[in-house]
Amino acid sequence: MRHSRTLKPRRRFVPLLMMTPALLIVIAGAVFLEGAFPSTTALFNDIAPETGNTFAAAYWDDLGAIADTHVNQASSTSNYGTDTTAEVRSWGSGGGKNERTLAEFDLSIIPPGTEVLRADLTLCATAVPSPARTYDVRRIMETWTETGATWNNQPAVSTTVTDSQSTPGSPGCITWSVADDVMAWVVGAANNGLRVSDSVEGGNKPLSIFRTRENTLAAERPSLFVVHRPCTDVTAPAQPLSLVASGSEGLVGLDWADNVELDLAGYDVHRSTTAGGPYTVINGSLVLTSDYTDTAVANGTTYYYVITALDNCANESSNSVEQSATPQAGPPAAPTGLVATPGNTEVALDWNDNAEPDLAGYNVYRSTTPGGPYSQVNGPLVTVSNYTDTGLSNGTTYYYVVRAENDSAEESGNSNEANATPADAPPAPPTGLVPTPSEARVDLDWNDNGEPDLAGYNVYRSTTSGGPYSKINGTLLTTSDYADTGLTNGTTYYYVVRAEDNAANESGNSSEVNATPTDAPPAAPTGLIATAGDKEISLDWADNGEPDLDGYNVYRAAASGGPFTKINGALVSTSDYTDTGLTGGVTYYYVVRAVDTGAQESGDSNEANAVPYSILIAGSDARVQEKNGTTNYGTATTLKVQSWKNGNNIRTFVQFDVSSIPAGSTVSSATLTLCATTVPSSTRTYDTHLVTSSWTEGSVTWNTQPSVAGAATASATTPGSAACMTWTTTSDVQAWVDGTANNGWRISDSAEGNNQRRDAIYRSREDTAVPADRPNLTVVFTAP
Secondary structure (H helix, E strand, C coil): CCCCCCCCCCCCCCCCEECCCCEEEEECCEEEEECCCCCCCEECCCCCCCCCCCCCCCEEEEEEEEEEEEEECCCCCCCCCCCCEEEEECCCHHHCCCEEEEEEECCCCCCCCEEEEEEEEEEEEEECCCCCCEEEEEEECCCCCCCCCCCCCCCCECCCCCEEEECCCCCCEEEEECHHHHHHHHCCCCCCCEEEEECCCCCCCCEEEEECCCCCCHHHCCEEEEEEEECCCCCCCCCCCCCEEEEECCEEEEECCCCCCCCEEEEEEEEECCCCCCCEECCCCCECCCEEEECCCCCCCCEEEEEEEEECCCCECCCCCCEEECCCCCCCCCCCCCEEEEECCEEEEECCCCCCCCEEEEEEEEECCCCCCCEECCCCCECCCEEEEECCCCCCCEEEEEEEEECCCCECCCCCCEEECCCCCCCCCCCCCEEEEECCEEEEECCCCCCCCEEEEEEEEECCCCCCCEECCCCCECCCEEEEECCCCCCCEEEEEEEEECCCCECCCCCCEEECCCCCCCCCCCCCEEEECECCEEEECCCCCCCCEEEEEEEEECCCCCCCEECCCCCECCCEEEECCCCCCCCEEEEEEEEECCCCECCCCCCEEECCEEEEECCEEEEEECCCCCCCCCCCCEEEEEECCCCCCEEEEEECCCCCCCCCCEEEEEEEEEEEEECCCCCCEEEEEEECCCCCCCCCCCCCCCCECCCCCEEEECCCCCCEEEEECHHHHHHHHCCCCCCCEEEEECCCCCCCCEEEEEECCCCCCCHHHCCEEEEEEECC
16 A cells, blocks of 8 residues: 555646736636735636536635744744744754744635635745755644744644745745645645744754734735635545555554545545444544544444545545454563663663553562562552662672553563662762862862762862861762852862762762962953944943952043043943933043952953934924915824825925034934835835925915925935835035024925825824834034
């Protein structure tokens, strides 16, 4: 019989081809043009019939995920179900940091009796690895939840890869063909979704970051595109052949020949306790291979079976020839792998687990003669595959076998024989003793001893090499390390360690080591970096490694090389610090010093400097609308730029107070930023014009809008999706700082009056929902 054949839905059509702005569909030689995808099921034009069959119209659905997340091996108990991104990574560094993405889709919109012609899973990436990686899709075989899945409890997946695709060279969408899985779900297989993972996990490779269903960019959320049509095929598969039924302990194994139909969906297994039926279907979902194991049976009962085959259109074959089998109980197999390990007046036994489903436990037999006779030494059945035989005589050799017993009290034959001779020997001397001196202390560490009866360790100290030594621990140490504290700096101490067993037998000395506690100031911090911010500078540096480190002091100067002044109050306990309330455009210089618990301060770190910049929020903003020429929109939470025919243009005005930038400053960069919630479907160019007359937010209208300079000072192209737009306005801001009248800017479409409506909507300064997205002006400058 063949058991590895993968059942595939019958394919009758070439893939769909997508064009913009319309959808071009090629199916069985017929071409159909459809508009943009709707959110509900769409209908293709009728499909030309194939030879021997007449098919109904085809439909398609573009489904969004109902659940998606990723699991992270490095954070194996973390759940990422509410994240706006999901990740796939192959990474073996540090013990395993692979990541996998899960997604599930609701197929209830696809009716029963449907044939799936095509199904595409699409994930859209904001970051992809370089060089490209191959990602596999596998069907998920167990249930999971978006807010519960972690690496440690992730669901099992199919051993068969559904499809593999390579990541693109730059961020974009990746599509896998998953028609086989979707067809299986439609005809009855459990739908638990799909998993995407690197085809070769464990390599130190970059990750891909995909948008999830929680992402605000709706067009790039996970999707499942399915093309399907109602089945009109009425030809049932052939009757399954060569059914064989075999009974054994607690199960019946069934095997039959593969059906060869191209549209075969799977098999149903029918069972009865009466020859000839009536039969009951016992499989939950369709059986996808030509074999089945029935475990819901009782030993001693005869069961009768027939198999039917079903195709993708739910046509069912006639019954196979009936076969029967009777499961029967039998004694367990003899245990294997018995090992005996001697100890002090005891022998520890261990063996391999038996696999019988009706296993009740084990009996342990002992003899003082090889080959027996043996006597049972356990009382109740032993329910685990190990046993410790105690109360023995040291120096006597004992011989053991183990037998397994089932629920019917049937006992197996003997395992292999194992023997051991209990003895009480002292532990070996510890090895690998290493001392680490520090302020008034010495830390000791050594290798673990491996004796099964090890009780712990004792530490001995002397001020003379070779001893005599004095034990310095009170109770027995149960770990292989010790901290000797309260010592005198400058004095050399000598140490040995001894191991002790449960019988208080003590080993010989370990190798002697010595150390001298000292109190030295910390090393100067390294790697200091200064990063400019809005009227602040963020500092970061490498952690110091001293065990008596207490913290850090941060020093600032107005000139390179100092003099420096400490700016923190209490010691800084982390290796970063933010200096706030600074003046934009001024260069600040910093060094950091480490401090230990003895208040000793290190030397200076490397010097770092930065120049804070200023982010200004609009002081006034408003839009004016040609169609409503007398209306003021100064208090609206949105701004707008629009190009439209028949007097429907819209312009936006913004103004910023730059008086906080000192006169005479040199502006190296000035960037105007407006954040859009809506952008045109086709890109447009928006210009900034200097406003040449005064205006007020509360009164400006289209009819009273101020005049502007003729030439645009900056231009920007609208993005493909809602995002922030920026204009470089360095020369304008420099002119204002130098004394030119500041009336702000007008933002308008570079070609107003377009026949097609093209508009962008921005947040205004009155929008408090996302403060960071209000109109702002970032100015990088150097004060005079």
